[in-house]
Amino acid sequence: MGKLQSKLRHSTYNKxxxxxxxxxxxxxxxxxxxxxPAHADAAVTAxxxxxxxxxxxxxxxxxxxxxxxxxxxxVRRFQGHEREITKVACIPRSSQFFSxxxxxxxxxxxxxxxxxxxxxxxxxAMVVTGLAVxxxxxxxxxxxxxxxxxxxDVGTGQCVERVSVSxxxxxxxxxxxxxxxxxxxxxxxxxxxxxxxxxxxxxxFPAKQHIQTYCELWDLRQTRNKICEYKGHFQTVASCVFLPxxxxxxxxxxxxxxxxxxxIWNQDTGACLFTLALDGSxxxxxxxxxxxxxxxxxxxxxxxxLLELDYSQELELREVAVF
Numbered sequence: 001m002g003k004l005q006s007k008l009r010h011s012t013y014n015k016x017x018x019x020x021x022x023x024x025x026x027x028x029x030x031x032x033x034x035x036x037p038a039h040a041d042a043a044v045t046a047x048x049x050x051x052x053x054x055x056x057x058x059x060x061x062x063x064x065x066x067x068x069x070x071x072x073x074x075v076r077r078f079q080g081h082e083r084e085i086t087k088v089a090c091i092p093r094s095s096q097f098f099s100x101x102x103x104x105x106x107x108x109x110x111x112x113x114x115x116x117x118x119x120x121x122x123x124x125a126m127v128v129t130g131l132a133v134x135x136x137x138x139x140x141x142x143x144x145x146x147x148x149x150x151x152x153d154v155g156t157g158q159c160v161e162r163v164s165v166s167x168x169x170x171x172x173x174x175x176x177x178x179x180x181x182x183x184x185x186x187x188x189x190x191x192x193x194x195x196x197x198x199x200x201x202x203x204x205f206p207a208k209q210h211i212q213t214y215c216e217l218w219d220l221r222q223t224r225n226k227i228c229e230y231k232g233h234f235q236t237v238a239s240c241v242f243l244p245x246x247x248x249x250x251x252x253x254x255x256x257x258x259x260x261x262x263x264i265w266n267q268d269t270g271a272c273l274f275t276l277a278l279d280g281s282x283x284x285x286x287x288x289x290x291x292x293x294x295x296x297x298x299x300x301x302x303x304x305x306l307l308e309l310d311y312s313q314e315l316e317l318r319e320v321a322v323f
Contacts, residue, residue, distance in 0.1 A: 035072035035323035037303050038065045044298040046088045046286045048097065050111070055288065055296050056097050057304060058085025064099045066111055069290060069306055072323060078109050080117045089131035089140075091154075098140060100128035106142055108157070119157040123150050130173030132182055134196070141182050141196065143170030149184070151199055161199040168192070174215045185212035213238060228270045233257040239287035241295075242267070243309070252315075256297055258283035262307065264317055276317045278305055 038044070041061040050056050053070040064078040064085060083102035090097040095111040096118070106128055108119035121142070130143030133154075140152040147168045151161035169187035176183060181202060182194040191205040191212055213236055235258035243252045243264075251267035260281050264274040278284065282301030290296050295307040295317075306321040 032306075032319045033072065033321040035321055036074065038067045038074060038323050039063060039303060042303050043282075043300045044285065044303050045085055045300075046099075047288050047296050047298040047304055048088045048090050048286075049288045049290050049296065050090045050095070050097060052291045054111075055290065055304070056088050056090065056099075056109075057286075057298060058088050058099050058101075059298075060084045062101070064088065064097075064107075064109060067304075067323065069294075069296065069304075069321070069323065072321070076111060076115060078107075078115050078117070080107055080120070081105060086127060086129055087131045089133050091133055091137045092135075094137065098131050098133070100131050100142065102127040104128060104144070106131065106140070106152075108154075121152055121157060121159070123159050123162070124148065130170045130184065132173035132175040134175055135178055139196070141173055141175065141194075143173050143184060145169045145187075149173075149182075149194065149199060151196065161196075163199045165192075165201075171211065171213050172215050183215045185215045187211050191215060215240075228268065230255065230263075230265045230270050230272070232263055232272045232275070233259050233261065235259040235283075238283065238285050241287050241289050243289065244292040249311075254287060254295060254317075256284035256287040260284060260299075262287070262295070262297055262317060264309075264315060273315050274317050276307065276319065278302075278319065281305065 039059045039061050041059055043060040044057050045059050047057040053068055055069055056066050058064045062081045066075040068075055081101040081103050085099050085101050087100040098108050100106050104124045106121040107117040110118050124144040124146050126144050126146040128144050132141045140154055142150045148164045150159050153160050167188045171185045174183040180196045184192045189207045192201050193203040195202040237255050237257045239256045241254050253265050253267050256262050260278050262276045263272055281299035284299050286298040288296045293309045297305040304323050305319055307317055308320045310316040
């Protein structure tokens, strides 16, 4: 199945000042390509980039889908989970990836193999809510609402470490690049930095006012002081990614939220540079960098949105396809 047709949708942007100084952008709706849907159910809960033209995603339809977002084609569907997919994570420079689900299972898949899981990792007592692959791709860290973190040997599929912390309902995991540390957010409003050499807490950030839902780390040396805060979303922020420096004149990050908006921020100052409102999309659940100028944004009502960054004049983000 390829692209169906180009339709005019309500992908809007605006520019106005708000009382707290945040600048947003809004303008007329623009046309974008309406590709064949990746999932049978429009609710997509997780997306990750497998390569510069391929993504994997999971949703309420209990299916993991490999999709070529440059051609608009489903490459393969992977089935095995019994409940909604919660997270997906790819092994760098590989055709392999993981999915987590409300069925308490983690499954490993290979795009070049069969459509059945290569491994099934069972060890959590509740929904799995965190996946993080080590920089050398040898280990996988998983977290759950059962208050536990598990460390797995990717080659054997065996659990090699387990730790449990009271009230530590995991919401997200991030393996720090080139370091033996995993960053973890929790419903207890704290952020923990785990040393994977024994799976012990190396540092705890001060508790915040609200539940922490997502984490990314760009400077491990700054663990004791807050560097910057990004304020502007009106509902839960579900995802945050650092954007490549290929074209941007400054370091920037992107966030997606349940308020149906994707925002681009100056990483150093916290200034909001651009806001894209994806009207009718419902909560935006996941965000991934596709290539230096492309973002993949999963939504609850309209599948996956392909967004394009334009640095030709002023920084702009626009929707170019949905699938």
